[in-house]
Amino acid sequence: GAVVSQHPSWVICKSGTSVKIECRSLDFQATTMFWYRQFPKQSLMLMATSNEGSKATYEQGVEKDKFLINHASLTLSTLTVTSAHPEDSSFYICSARPGPTNEKLFFGSGTQLSVL
Amino acid sequence: GQNIDQPTEMTATEGAIVQINCTYQTSGFNGLFWYQQHAGEAPTFLSYNVLDGLEEKGRFSSFLSRSKGYSYLLLKELQMKDSASYLCAVRTSGTYKYIFGTGTRLKVLA
Numbered sequence: 001g002a003v004v005s006q007h008p009s010w011v012i013c014k015s016g017t018s019v020k021i022e023c024r025s026l027d028f029q030a031t032t033m034f035w036y037r038q039f040p041k042q043s044l045m046l047m048a049t050s051n052e053g054s055k056a057t058y059e060q061g062v063e064k065d066k067f068l069i070n071h072a073s074l075t076l077s078t079l080t081v082t083s084a085h086p087e088d089s090s091f092y093i094c095s096a097r098p099g100p101t102n103e104k105l106f107f108g109s110g111t112q113l114s115v116l
Numbered sequence: 117g118q119n120i121d122q123p124t125e126m127t128a129t130e131g132a133i134v135q136i137n138c139t140y141q142t143s144g145f146n147g148l149f150w151y152q153q154h155a156g157e158a159p160t161f162l163s164y165n166v167l168d169g170l171e172e173k174g175r176f177s178s179f180l181s182r183s184k185g186y187s188y189l190l191l192k193e194l195q196m197k198d199s200a201s202y203l204c205a206v207r208t209s210g211t212y213k214y215i216f217g218t219g220t221r222l223k224v225l226a
Binding site: 036042043045049057091095106 | 158159160161201203205211213214215217
């Protein structure tokens, strides 16, 4: 099946710093990737839809200046948490769909962010 | 708005059958998915329904009724390794976003 690689797996940072998370589709091209956030024992909350070569589409309530998304190529999307604060601590996970004929979403392994 | 509901927790015995329900109200519908997620790991795909009816895949089956906004995941011959969270997700039409339900934590007991 399709492979989505996400790095780093975990990161600890100081309050006020920025953190970049990378999501790569290894064996397929992804014009669209999705970024989710997950709190402990809760489901996935869609943050934004990342579109290659254009601006991301953010869900209601998600600050686009706080969570910067860049989808510069067909295999790479990045999420930057700017000026991170403890309330941004969460599990962030990206996903991608290989193409219009493949309905499944494939997920990266996730990034556990802890802001001190 | 988008609303996808599942029971929060379920418990079942090894070897038994369990049914996890999902009801949804979304802005458009373009398919329903079930994913399994073990703690701290990425979700893995289990099944996909776009037409009404039952889809069977080994020990797992999924049912969809679009008119009722209802789906269920049926797990047979439960094994300890089936202890996980089960996520129902709807792909919306138009924007093709994947919206996840509240998730059901299943505990399988020996």
